Amino acid sequence: KAGVTQTPRYLIKTRGQQVTLSCSPISGHRSVSWYQQTPGQGLQFLFEYFSETQRNKGNFPGRFSGRQFSNSRSEMNVSTLELGDSALYLCASARSYNEQFFGPGTRLTVL
Amino acid sequence: QKEVEQDPGPLSVPEGAIVSLNCTYSNSAFQYFMWYRQYSRKGPELLMYTYSSGNKEDGRFTAQVDKSSKYISLFIRDSQPSDSATYLCAMSEGNTGKLIFGQGTTLQVKP
Numbered sequence: 001k002a003g004v005t006q007t008p009r010y011l012i013k014t015r016g017q018q019v020t021l022s023c024s025p026i027s028g029h030r031s032v033s034w035y036q037q038t039p040g041q042g043l044q045f046l047f048e049y050f051s052e053t054q055r056n057k058g059n060f061p062g063r064f065s066g067r068q069f070s071n072s073r074s075e076m077n078v079s080t081l082e083l084g085d086s087a088l089y090l091c092a093s094a095r096s097y098n099e100q101f102f103g104p105g106t107r108l109t110v111l
Numbered sequence: 112q113k114e115v116e117q118d119p120g121p122l123s124v125p126e127g128a129i130v131s132l133n134c135t136y137s138n139s140a141f142q143y144f145m146w147y148r149q150y151s152r153k154g155p156e157l158l159m160y161t162y163s164s165g166n167k168e169d170g171r172f173t174a175q176v177d178k179s180s181k182y183i184s185l186f187i188r189d190s191q192p193s194d195s196a197t198y199l200c201a202m203s204e205g206n207t208g209k210l211i212f213g214q215g216t217t218l219q220v221k222p
Contacts, residue, residue, distance in 0.1 A: 004154075031208050042215065043155075043199065048208035056209045090154055097206045098143040102154035 001026060004093050004103035012109045018079040021106045025072050025093030031055075032074040033100060034066060037088040049074055078108075086110045114138050117200055117213025126222050130187040134200035134213045137181065141202040144176050145210070146185045149197045158198075159185065190220045 005024045013019050025032050034046040045058040049068035066076040072093075078085055086109050092100035117134045124130055132146075143162055147155035159174040161167045167174045173186040183202075187194055197217050201210040 033208050033210070035210075035212075043201075043210075043212040045209045045211070050208065056207050058209070092210075094208065097208050098145070098203045098210070099157070099160050100145075100208075100210060101157055102147075104154045 004091055004101055006089075006091050006103040006106050008106060009104065010107050010109075012111065013081050014111050015081055015083060017081050018077060019081060019108060020075055020077045021089055021091075021108075023074045023076075023091030023093075023103060025074070025091075026101060029093035029095050029101075030072055031094040031096060031100075032068055032072065033092045033094070034074070034076050035090045035092065036060070037090055037105070038086075043090070046076065081110045083110050112137065113214075114211050115200065115202060115213045118216055119214050121217040121219060123219045123221060124190055126190060126192060126220055128190050128220070130190050130194070130218060130220075132185040132187075132198050132200075132216050132218070134183050134202075135181055136183075136202060136211075138202075138204070138211075139178075139181065140204040141178075141211075142205050143203040144174070144183050145201040145203075146172075146174055147199040147201060148194075149199060149215070151196075155199055190218075192220050192222050195219045 033048040048056045068074045088105045090105045092102045146159040149155045164178045175184040197215040199215045200213040
């Protein structure tokens with residue numbers, strides 16, 4: 001069974017730009033969650049989608065948004081990038097809620 | 112104070128040793144407890160998933176949850192150099208899809 005895939009794996013952007021990251025969950029999984037990982041703050045929850053609906057949201061500014069498509073694939077978008085947005089962005093999928101399986105992540109560098 | 116506390120280490124042990132990794136938490140509503148292993152520049156890999164209190168064993172790994180003390184542990188028997196990684200505890204209140212992570216403990220197993 002294929003695991004969670006994320007594209008692109010690496011991304012370099014400049015301040016003020018926007019970025020879109022993509023996640024394809026494990027087949028049959030309907031829940032997709034997004035996390036930000038930094039050396040200082042660790043892994044922090046961004047939001048979770050289930051059947052195209054956002055079920056839960058973390059404490060991040062509105063510049064961070066996401067969506068989920070009918071095939072369970074998900075995208076997250078960050079607008080007006082700041083230097084502090086440099087991080088590893090991880091996507092995780094689950095059949096229902098908590099037993100989450102992570103993808104390899106997208107490493108975003110903001111210059 | 113963080114909801115989940117985990118000693119970042121690093122923890123260095125000789126090959127074959129028994130490793131004990133721990134997390135404490137403050138939110139008594141947490142019901143689901145997980146341990147992830149993360150190798151450098153990779154996504155977290157789910158090792159153990161438990162619900163409520165008790166023990167769970169899988170090969171060389173044993174997870175323990177003590178909800179009365181708000182304390183969870185992961186034991187690794189017969190540790191191998193390939194176990195060298197960062198170990199993250201994570202927990203969830205219930206059916207939310209939102210995991211709260213500890214900071215992670217870096218483990219090095221020396222041959």
